Amino acid sequence: MTPTMTYFPAGPAAARARARADAPSPEPRPHGFLPERLPAQVLAGAWTDLDVLAHAAAAARTPQDARLLVERAGRAGELAVLRQRVGRLAPPRARAAAMRVAVIVAACGLSDLDPGVPVSRRYAHDDFLGLWASLAQRGEHERIVALPTLALLNWAPRHKPQRARTTDQLARGEVLVPIVRWSPSGHPLSRIDRLMLAAVRLEAQGIWLLRIAEGLAGRGPGDESVAMALCRFTRVQHVLRRQLRTEEVKLAMAPTTAQQRAVLVALADRGALEPPILLAADTVLGIGGRAGSSSRQRLRRHLPAGDRCRLSALERDCAALRTLAHRSGPEADAYREAQESLIVLRRTYTELVRTAVEPGPVRSLRP
Template identity: 60%
Template sequence: MGGATMMDTAVNGAAAEAAEGMADTAGMEAAEAVEVAEAVEVAGGTVAGPGRSIPVARRGAEPSEAGGDCPEAVAVGASASHDPCAHGFLPERPPVRSMIGTWTRLDAMARAAAVAPDREAAIALVERARRADELSALRQRVSRLSVRNAEAAAMRIAVIAVSCGWCGLDPQAPAAREVADEAFLDLWAAIAHRIDHDQFVALPTLALHNWAPERKPRRHIPIDQLARTEPLVPIVRWAGEGQPLSRLDRLMLAATRLEAHGIWLFRLAETLAGRSPDDCSTPTALRRLVRVHHSLRIQLHSEAAELAAAPAATPQQRAVLTALAEQGALEPPVLQAAEAVLGVGGRRLGEGRRQLLRRHLPVQHRAWLSAMERHCAPVRTLAHRGGPDAAVYREAQESLIALRRTYTALVQTAARPAEAPLPKAA
């Protein structure tokens, strides 16, 4: 009896200890569950429980139509490589017309710098923004920009830089800090790193990312078709509000429409890539290339008529054009694509490599041009041959040279000063 009683007591004690241990374990698990629930709730997720479910993944925020501080929700590995045959070197989507949040300050600064009477006034705007700590506030928010909104910010940075006469600077070079505002250079460098494009202060950014359709299309239409058929409006105007578009505005519009009409040139370049000069399809593609060049010349002539009727460029606008021309930053990408195929017309005196003109393009565009230059090398051997196929090739080269001359005349017209009034007869 005594042994049984002692055994029962031991069993009961062990059971009590086990019950206490289970209670402690349950309490610890409950406490851990509460902590996990609180942590997940802070992170914005949900946990399992009555009326709750565990989501597989958080749903990302929808990409903002306007610029903001929210990152773009893009699936991992979903970004496809850029295909110039789809829309040329135009942006894949219409540019961001208005930015929100803190970035409205950059938008306002770019609009004010574009209409500044001279460089000193534009530099004063940048210095005022630095004293107000606006530039440092924007610098801290660059990492939260989506790529599309970062490109919109880059366009505004380019407008400010060229208005201040800083278009030829490297924002990360020590010598640049002796010329330009240091806070602005930090913002410039951060934007360049975000879009992976160091030298974006050039025509492709100033034109292709500055003109957007006047109205939002009701259905999905390719960007090149929108640029050809829809009225385009500038996001940042070089002319004052309420005034007609200046010649500088018209030049940027002409460059944008030139890219839109040149989409067939990119597709013909893909057709000629890797073809043998003896292939029966090569002369056919070259004849079509000649027709594309002629149509682009007609397009430029129509743009030249509207540009000549626009108000003459102000001294500040002429200074902008001169600075861009000195840096080789007025080269249309579509003409560089034609030059990569035909091997003519892309270099100026004193420039030994085509990369000097291509440095203002994004990395994927430069890679595409280099690939076209390699793959079209067999076609360029027609320049050293005779016969009807070689004659078609030379005609394509001559039409490209004529197209370049037409564009050069357009730039010269845009930079031409206002004609002085004739003196009155005595």
């Protein structure tokens, strides 16, 4: 059989056409917004000091107690050593270290600080601020103190997987445990622990939503496959809503502390508890928890640079699809049904967070 050849005319237009033909077609990432590899559970060498500090800060009674722990580590020179070694970390270890720094920052009540601003020195040790800024810069993730770091890098399967599977498959099918617990060892998982694990499961199950979203990119009115894809989009959102309802029942029975509730309130006020998969759905459908494109960018600022670019590209490619909001017909009806379903799903997630910040059962996390 004679191979099929594609011919392009000469000139600049030909160069652009050849570039488009040669460019690899983008494939959806199998792991969605979850890390491609399992988060690192162990930090080696001097970095074990950071691991110990993160566990201690998360279990501290008050932000002041957590800050004293950081000051003590700073005076001992531990943070200065780590700050000098950030450049030597392999990417998975850098992400693991960033997660622990994010936990420490949240536990210390410093979530609204920018480590690069001089005023921050009044509230945190210089070497800790330098470590924080270096890890944030290393991961192209300026605002690491948010749900994508606190949750999506802070989980592991309870038992070692027997065969190779993607992280989204592991997060859906295995019992998960937090790497850094906000509850003391030997005690039940706290509400903040369960909220973060629920966020991981939401991202793992929500990968189907992301795949449909990326399949809708470039489509618009007149495409016969749009209505069917939007109906699938709605069905997946119904599944995610039922999943969140189940998680809410478990979370409501978990213990909590005033310290942990304050951490969640601070993060929620900054828009730092927004699940990336819901931001992706909002990108496709053009709605969200807060109106306006500026607020959409505000919610995305907590994501790594690669994920922000991914959502921006998805938003651009779905522009034609969003014109269905002003049309009529089966496609437009399916579009509006998907929008209404997303509104309900967002409301369900908000209720989950609200349950997490309410006073818990009458039992203490303390011995």
